[in-house]
Amino acid sequence: MSGLHRSSSAPLKNGLPPQELLDDLCSRFVLNVPKEDQQSFERILFLVEYAHWFYEDNTVEKNPSLKSLNLKEFTSLLFNSCDVLRPYVAHIDDIFKDFTDYKVRVPVTGAIILDETYERCILVKGWKGTSWSFPRGKKNKDEEDHACAIREVLEETGFDVSALLNKDEYIEVIFGQQRVRLYIIAGVKDDTPFAPLTKKEISEIAWHRIDDLQPATNEVISRGITGLKLYMVAPFLASLKSWISKHPSPLPPRPDLPLKGVSIWKAKNSSIGSNSMIVESQSNKLQSDAKPPDTGPGKSFRNFRFDTAAVLRALEGSFST
Ligand code: M7G
Numbered sequence: 001m002s003g004l005h006r007s008s009s010a011p012l013k014n015g016l017p018p019q020e021l022l023d024d025l026c027s028r029f030v031l032n033v034p035k036e037d038q039q040s041f042e043r044i045l046f047l048v049e050y051a052h053w054f055y056e057d058n059t060v061e062k063n064p065s066l067k068s069l070n071l072k073e074f075t076s077l078l079f080n081s082c083d084v085l086r087p088y089v090a091h092i093d094d095i096f097k098d099f100t101d102y103k104v105r106v107p108v109t110g111a112i113i114l115d116e117t118y119e120r121c122i123l124v125k126g127w128k129g130t131s132w133s134f135p136r137g138k139k140n141k142d143e144e145d146h147a148c149a150i151r152e153v154l155e156e157t158g159f160d161v162s163a164l165l166n167k168d169e170y171i172e173v174i175f176g177q178q179r180v181r182l183y184i185i186a187g188v189k190d191d192t193p194f195a196p197l198t199k200k201e202i203s204e205i206a207w208h209r210i211d212d213l214q215p216a217t218n219e220v221i222s223r224g225i226t227g228l229k230l231y232m233v234a235p236f237l238a239s240l241k242s243w244i245s246k247h248p249s250p251l252p253p254r255p256d257l258p259l260k261g262v263s264i265w266k267a268k269n270s271s272i273g274s275n276s277m278i279v280e281s282q283s284n285k286l287q288s289d290a291k292p293p294d295t296g297p298g299k300s301f302r303n304f305r306f307d308t309a310a311v312l313r314a315l316e317g318s319f320s321t
């Protein structure tokens, strides 16, 4: 035996998590839970997913030489190393597919948060994807629709809508096998601070003009150019506009509001190739926020910014001729 003592979470040469670490994750997240959560592979895979998030967000973050894994790779490692799961390794592909199929059938609830003019709503951008959606998420077992909406909005935006939520005020759309219900939370001040509570789920939060969310048609070419990709947003817009037309807003319209979405929170990777991140909480005022002077090397590059409003005005001008 060498005198060198390897810590239980030290990565193997290939960056894979060592047995001790996988055992620890397995006992914490899979074995030490109520029996009812272990009764189906669908539920067990939700536990494995929590373990995976913990691994990515905490273990790898503290120990960057550990390899970042996708859920399937992580599931396979955990099944191979955990005594209670190992007997099922041969069926892992089916188990994983059943889980992903099951996930798309779980009902989803969330909120459409409107500002005081009812002209804008809050959208969140996922960590990996590039598309924007309303804050929303899957219902837990036995969770009521509105309770799930309150929880998911709080997790994804840090904003508690419980005092503003009316259980009867919602828009519901069925996508294939999935029911999506969004509660309308109207009249939220545009300087309300928002920041997600979960790590690596949300990369940006912004107010977007509802009129700009209509999917790009041949008639609104310039909007496609803003590049706003939307996920499960457009199917709610007709009902949303009809709701807005029947409810007077606390504040009159603001034609001066910027055309493009106003970002109120953004996660930032501190350096390329590193897992660490700096969360930058931006001023949520409409004016551009004042930043401390940047004097480090490469400052002209870092300070480079498109004047988006000017670009958009120029584009609109060229399309309207
Ligand atoms: P979800 O909880 O499966 O969806 O998260 P829902 O909230 O809409 O029901 C959606 C996706 O966000 C996941 O597939 C992950 O890629 C990512 N994600 C969500 N959470 C809560 C985390 C997290 O805590 N850590 C990491 N790394 N990713 C997450």
Ligand code: MG
Residues within 6 Å of the ligand: 137, 138
């Ligand atoms: Mg969720």
